[in-house]
Amino acid sequence: MTGHAEKAAAFAADESRTHWHDESLWFVRVKRDRQAASIPEWEALREAASAIKTHTLSRLADYLEEFERNATANGIHVHWARDAAEHNAIVHQILASHNATRLVKSKSMLTEECHLNPYLEARGVEVTDTDLGERIVQLRKEPPSHIVLPAIHLKKEDIGELFHIELGTEKGASDPKYLTEAARGHLRSKFMEAQAGLTGVNFAVAETGGVVVCTNEGNADMGTSLPPLHIACMGMEKLIPRAEDLAVFLRLLARSGTGQPVTTYTSHFNGPLPGGEMHVVIVDYGRSRILGQQTFRSSLGCIRCGACMNTCPVYRRSGGYSYGYIVPGPIGSILAPQRDPRMHASLPFASSLCGSCTDVCPVKIDLHQQLLAFRKELVDSKVVPLQKRLAMAVMGFVLSRPLLYRMSGSLLRALVPGLPRGLVYGTWNRWGIQRELPTMPKESFRDLLRKESS
Amino acid sequence: MSSRNAILDSLRRSAAPATGRPAPLSGTRYADPVKQFEETLIAVGGRLVRGGDPADLDIYANAAKVASLVPGVPSRSVDLHAIQDPHELDGVDVAIIPGEFGVAENGAVWVPGEVLAPHRAIFVIAQHLILVVPADQIVDNLHQAYERIRWQPNSFGIFISGPSKTADIEQSLVMGAHGARSCTVILR
Numbered sequence: 001m002t003g004h005a006e007k008a009a010a011f012a013a014d015e016s017r018t019h020w021h022d023e024s025l026w027f028v029r030v031k032r033d034r035q036a037a038s039i040p041e042w043e044a045l046r047e048a049a050s051a052i053k054t055h056t057l058s059r060l061a062d063y064l065e066e067f068e069r070n071a072t073a074n075g076i077h078v079h080w081a082r083d084a085a086e087h088n089a090i091v092h093q094i095l096a097s098h099n100a101t102r103l104v105k106s107k108s109m110l111t112e113e114c115h116l117n118p119y120l121e122a123r124g125v126e127v128t129d130t131d132l133g134e135r136i137v138q139l140r141k142e143p144p145s146h147i148v149l150p151a152i153h154l155k156k157e158d159i160g161e162l163f164h165i166e167l168g169t170e171k172g173a174s175d176p177k178y179l180t181e182a183a184r185g186h187l188r189s190k191f192m193e194a195q196a197g198l199t200g201v202n203f204a205v206a207e208t209g210g211v212v213v214c215t216n217e218g219n220a221d222m223g224t225s226l227p228p229l230h231i232a233c234m235g236m237e238k239l240i241p242r243a244e245d246l247a248v249f250l251r252l253l254a255r256s257g258t259g260q261p262v263t264t265y266t267s268h269f270n271g272p273l274p275g276g277e278m279h280v281v282i283v284d285y286g287r288s289r290i291l292g293q294q295t296f297r298s299s300l301g302c303i304r305c306g307a308c309m310n311t312c313p314v315y316r317r318s319g320g321y322s323y324g325y326i327v328p329g330p331i332g333s334i335l336a337p338q339r340d341p342r343m344h345a346s347l348p349f350a351s352s353l354c355g356s357c358t359d360v361c362p363v364k365i366d367l368h369q370q371l372l373a374f375r376k377e378l379v380d381s382k383v384v385p386l387q388k389r390l391a392m393a394v395m396g397f398v399l400s401r402p403l404l405y406r407m408s409g410s411l412l413r414a415l416v417p418g419l420p421r422g423l424v425y426g427t428w429n430r431w432g433i434q435r436e437l438p439t440m441p442k443e444s445f446r447d448l449l450r451k452e453s454s
Numbered sequence: 455m456s457s458r459n460a461i462l463d464s465l466r467r468s469a470a471p472a473t474g475r476p477a478p479l480s481g482t483r484y485a486d487p488v489k490q491f492e493e494t495l496i497a498v499g500g501r502l503v504r505g506g507d508p509a510d511l512d513i514y515a516n517a518a519k520v521a522s523l524v525p526g527v528p529s530r531s532v533d534l535h536a537i538q539d540p541h542e543l544d545g546v547d548v549a550i551i552p553g554e555f556g557v558a559e560n561g562a563v564w565v566p567g568e569v570l571a572p573h574r575a576i577f578v579i580a581q582h583l584i585l586v587v588p589a590d591q592i593v594d595n596l597h598q599a600y601e602r603i604r605w606q607p608n609s610f611g612i613f614i615s616g617p618s619k620t621a622d623i624e625q626s627l628v629m630g631a632h633g634a635r636s637c638t639v640i641l642r
Contacts, residue, residue, distance in 0.1 A: 024624070024625055027625060028625070039482060039559075040482055041479060041481065041482065044479060045479065047476065048476045048479055051473070051474075051475070051476035052475065052476060054470070054473050055472075055473050055474060055475050055476075057469070057470060058469055058470045058471065058472045058473050059469070059472060060465050060469065061462045061465040061466045061469065064461075064462065064465070065462070073607060074607055074608045074609075075608050080456070080457040080458040080461055081457060082457045082460060082461060086457060130632070131622070132620045132622040132623070132631060133620075133622035136622065136623075149621075149622065149625075150622070151622055151623070152625075154623075154624075155624060156623050156624045156626070159623055176623040176624060176626035176628055177626075177628050179623055180620060180622075180623065180628040180630070180631060181630075183631075184630065184631060184632060187632060188544070188632070191632070192541055192544060207605075208605045210605075210609075216618070216619050216620060216621075216631065217618055217619070217620050217631035217632045217633065218578045218618040218631065218632040218633025218634075219631070219632045221575075221577070221578040221612070221632075221633065222575070222578050222579065222632050222633070225540065225573075225574040225575035225578060225579075226540055226541060226575055226579075236461070236465075241475070243600055243603065243605060244478065244597070244600045244601065246596070246600055247479075247481070247595070247596035247597040247599065247600045248479065248597075250596055251481075251559075251560075251595070251596050258621070260498065261494055261497070261498065261559060261560035261561065261615070262557075262560035262561075262562055262596075262613065262615050263615070264498070264614065264615050264616055264617070264618055264619055264633070265578070265612060265613070265614060265615075265618075265633070266562070266612065266613040266615075267610070267611075267612045268609075268610065268611045268612065269610060270605065270606070270607070270608060270609045270610065270611075271607070271608030271609060271610070272608070273574060274571075274572075282461075284461045284464070288461065288464040288465050288468055289464075289468070291465065291468045291469065291470070292467070292468030294470070297470055
């Protein structure tokens with residue numbers, strides 16, 4: 001099994017592409033900074049967002065019941081799913097009961113997490129992802145590489161080639177305007193044929209019993225205003241108590257994510273189309289377990305803006321696929337090992353712990369602290385490879401014994417410069433794969449200080 | 455036990471100690487909210503027209519099919535109330551829709567669902583969008599916006615800020631992803 005480091009190395013092998021990927025994301029981060037600076041009360045907003053999430057999570061069961069009551073009064077069918085399998089079965093059952101075999105989907109990371117598309121496709125449902133970036137990766141049979149910018153890893157030439165084959169655009173054409181126009185035509189015909197629309201949920205509001213979906217393209221609105229059947233799937237942490245709380249989160253979401261003042265469309269669905277049907281599927285799938293862990297609880301406050309990815313020096317240089325989980329970047333590195341610690345053990349280590357993610361997070365999740373805490377858990381539960389655990393144990397032993405520490409310092413200063421390079425940079429020294437040791441000084445700081453002060 | 459009760463039980467078992475709600479925020483105010491609204495609207499790809507009639511705009515004059523929901527502004531070659539199936543709206547060039555108020559900080563216009571009747575799809579399916587908003591109904595920020603929205607049971611409502619757009623191909627901004635290719639707001 002390859003971990004993050006191995007997959008990142010494969011990505012970074014193409015140096016110019018890595019550089020381009022890094023710059024593309026930094027461009028988004030700079031736009032985010034400009035928007036954040038335009039709001040004098042930005043920090044107060046982040047505080048408020050964090051406090052609302054903490055409050056909601058402390059009474060989540062009550063608020064979910066309130067939501068269910070009000071949604072039902074709005075004529076919405078509310079479903080509960082303990083895990084991915086139950087979620088997928090519920091969605092399929094709703095579609096089947098309407099004989100719906102053509103589904104248009106707008107962005108939903110939850111349905112990616114649950115692997116809904118292959119489940120439905122195996123049962124004869126044609127699923128079309130309608131967000132342009134998602135459609136691109138769907139046609140390539142790839143998962144999204146970023147939660148907000150699903151095709152950020154692709155160049156326009158890659159997409160031009162894909163559209164030439166799939167949509168019949170001119171060979172060699174790569175103008176984004178031309179390609180977007182082709183996708184508009186292609187997807188409009190999908191919207192016209194669809195029998196049902198599925199959306200994610202950015203926010204569900206207990207007070208109104210409705211859900212809010214944010215898009216720039218308008219795909220969620222096309223998909224829910226043409227076919228009479230709307231299914232909205234939500235992780236249960238998407239709930240907020242009141243409509244007025246939307247102001248706090250919507251002021252933060254697009255500014256943090258893409259550096260826009262707000263998304264083009266912010267749609268409030270408080271019921272079905274006239275004559276239609278609306279269903280909301282509330283999904284746990286491990287969330288209640290995270291809620292029970294004090295250290296990681298606040299990660300449930302995530303509003304999926306993607307800011308922590310855009311700013312992360314590791315994500316920018318290693319790409320979304322290096323994480324091997326549907327949510328990459330710092331937040332994914334906390335969520336993925338919650339799902340499967342053994343499979344995703346390398347992720348909490350895919351961070352320099354610089355804290356930039358924590359600085360930009362609109363709901364003030366202490367991301368880098370949680371990554372550090374997760375490392376400890378993984379080491380304690382022996383999920384981390386023996387080599388790393390041994391190195392840590394030796395370091396811990398030496399660093400907690402001052403005399404031993406000083407002796408090993410003198411010993412290494414005397415020995416290492418004389419050792420053959422092949423030994424110092426042997427395969428055991430993973431740190432040294434891409435780094436050079438600094439030149440060993442003749443004396444330690446302690447020796448120098450003693451000399452100076454005598 | 456049903457999944458519903460199993461989930462609620464496990465949430466109640468693992469919930470953190472209760473914390474309070476934060477105090478409401480008031481948000482930035484602008485010396486000239488209309489000017490701020492205009493600047494933001496332009497920044498998100500929209501266009502502001504101060505005063506006047508939608509019928510005077512080139513985009514109206516040049517359109518073959520116009521669907522108007524604004525009283526006093528005629529539709530052209532579209533009879534919204536005669537249409538049974540919203541799919542028939544594909545091909546409408548311009549939709550003219552009344553907005554209730556605008557938001558200075560983000561260039562958004564609030565459109566309550568009831569003004570979209572009989573077909574909600576009209577705001578997103580039309581090729582171009584004209585929103586008509588009362589000139590004295592521009593609020594500073596979203597906090598004020600949500601204070602004035604009255605929620606009806608079984609309803610729909612939407613903020614629209616500029617034209618439909620995407621930057622999914624190499625971060626190049628392109629207008630007209632699925633919805634309106636242009637968005638003109640008339641303040642009058």
